[in-house]
Amino acid sequence: MPVVGRGPPFYSFAMARDPSAALADDDAPPAPRPELGELFIAFAKMSLAGFGGVLVWARRGIVEKHRWMTADEFNETFALCHFLPGPNIVNLSVVFGSRFRGIPGALAAFTGLLAPPVLIVTALAALYAHYGEIDALRRTLAGVASVAIGLLFAVSFKMLLPLLRKRDPLAIALLIAVFVAIGVLRLPLPMVLSVMVPLSMVSTYLMRRRAS
Amino acid sequence: MSSGDTSLGSLAATFGLMSLFAIGGANAAVPEIHRVVVDVHHWLTDRQFADAYAIAQLSPGPNVLIVTLIGYQVAGVLGAMVATLSMCGPTAALAYVVSRVLGRSSHSPWPAIIQAALVPLSIGLMTASGLVLAITSDRTLGAALLTALVAVLAGATRLNPLWLLIAGGVLGFAGVV
Numbered sequence: 127m128p129v130v131g132r133g134p135p136f137y138s139f140a141m142a143r144d145p146s147a148a149l150a151d152d153d154a155p156p157a158p159r160p161e162l163g164e165l166f167i168a169f170a171k172m173s174l175a176g177f178g179g180v181l182v183w184a185r186r187g188i189v190e191k192h193r194w195m196t197a198d199e200f201n202e203t204f205a206l207c208h209f210l211p212g213p214n215i216v217n218l219s220v221v222f223g224s225r226f227r228g229i230p231g232a233l234a235a236f237t238g239l240l241a242p243p244v245l246i247v248t249a250l251a252a253l254y255a256h257y258g259e260i261d262a263l264r265r266t267l268a269g270v271a272s273v274a275i276g277l278l279f280a281v282s283f284k285m286l287l288p289l290l291r292k293r294d295p296l297a298i299a300l301l302i303a304v305f306v307a308i309g310v311l312r313l314p315l316p317m318v319l320s321v322m323v324p325l326s327m328v329s330t331y332l333m334r335r336r337a338s
Numbered sequence: 339m340s341s342g343d344t345s346l347g348s349l350a351a352t353f354g355l356m357s358l359f360a361i362g363g364a365n366a367a368v369p370e371i372h373r374v375v376v377d378v379h380h381w382l383t384d385r386q387f388a389d390a391y392a393i394a395q396l397s398p399g400p401n402v403l404i405v406t407l408i409g410y411q412v413a414g415v416l417g418a419m420v421a422t423l424s425m426c427g428p429t430a431a432l433a434y435v436v437s438r439v440l441g442r443s444s445h446s447p448w449p450a451i452i453q454a455a456l457v458p459l460s461i462g463l464m465t466a467s468g469l470v471l472a473i474t475s476d477r478t479l480g481a482a483l484l485t486a487l488v489a490v491l492a493g494a495t496r497l498n499p500l501w502l503l504i505a506g507g508v509l510g511f512a513g514v515v
Contacts, residue, residue: 301459
């Protein structure tokens with residue numbers, strides 16, 4: 127999944143809004159609080175528009191269309207969801223929904239995001255179970271898979287560029303170690319992460335402390 | 339297709355546990371999903387796994403829905419629901435709790451440090467996903483070339499991924515790759 131683009135349009139938009147709004151207390155968000163039904167429908171729409179990832183549409187819907195959050199607030203919320211485990215956009219729906227309407231809001235956004243596409247995918251799964259052996263369909267899906275893998279490499283590369291530009295040897299070394307452990311050696315993920323996450327945390331912390 | 343409580347429980351345990359290690363999102367978890375689903379449990383063959391990835395990419399919605407397809411394959415409609423909720427539910431609850439604890443505007447440096455520490459790991463995982471999928475799926479030279487071509491095209495341009503996916507389907511249908 128692509129990282130948050132911090133393009134200038136979003137920032138200029140954020141600055142055009144009342145700057146004091148972001149400092150308001152918890153009970154007074156900058157835009158009118160979305161109703162439960164609105165949350166469900168907004169997330170269902172973003173989800174159904176999202177081919178190959180929902181993040182772009184979530185940003186568009188939340189920041190530009192509904193103005194429920196400023197671009198800064200959105201980036202901050204997404205950053206939180208990105209470092210937590212689990213599907214980022216699902217985490218985002220829960221954090222976003224709960225911020226406005228508590229647990230019912232979280233459930234409304236979560237259900238809106240997942241229920242419609244899950245129904246579609248389940249229908250496709252049933253079709254695949256019946257017709258998956260047809261040769262033409264197999265060839266077609268194989269072609270789609272080849273493209274999807276290419277897209278994944280492109281996304282990884284776009285995320286890699288900032289690290290290459292920063293010439294951050296530590297980050298590159300960690301990246302390569304994870305790639306080899308998981309992609310080449312096919313080690314179990316929990317095992318790899320239980321070593322790599324603490325290692326990366328400590329070294330990042332030490333590097334930052336030395337830099338400041 | 340196997341069914342019954344055993345496979346539902348096994349789906350729930352497998353994906354519930356896996357979600358807690360899914361840093362960097364669903365695409366970063368693909369190698370682990372493949373290892374567990376194909377190599378450990380033999381729920382899907384390599385080809386079925388590659389097909390599931392393709393269908394998930396062609397469908398709207400979050401990328402995590404590949405587990406919905408896997409769940410259906412294992413235990414039908416109920417399996418699809420159990421797999422999806424197990425992969426999304428526990429981490430969603432965790433995200434809710436953490437966001438409550440951190441509050442709206444936290445000035446602690448730790449979120450930034452954690453994020454900086456996890457970014458290289460999640461890129462490593464995503465690149466590994468690409469490799470694992472390519473080995474699983476690209477069985478011909480033409481398919482491997484198509485993957486490479488798309489990687490360059492999508493990396494260098496802003497083409498809509500959906501058109502590229504459809505073009506891949508057409509090329510596959512025509513027997514070109």
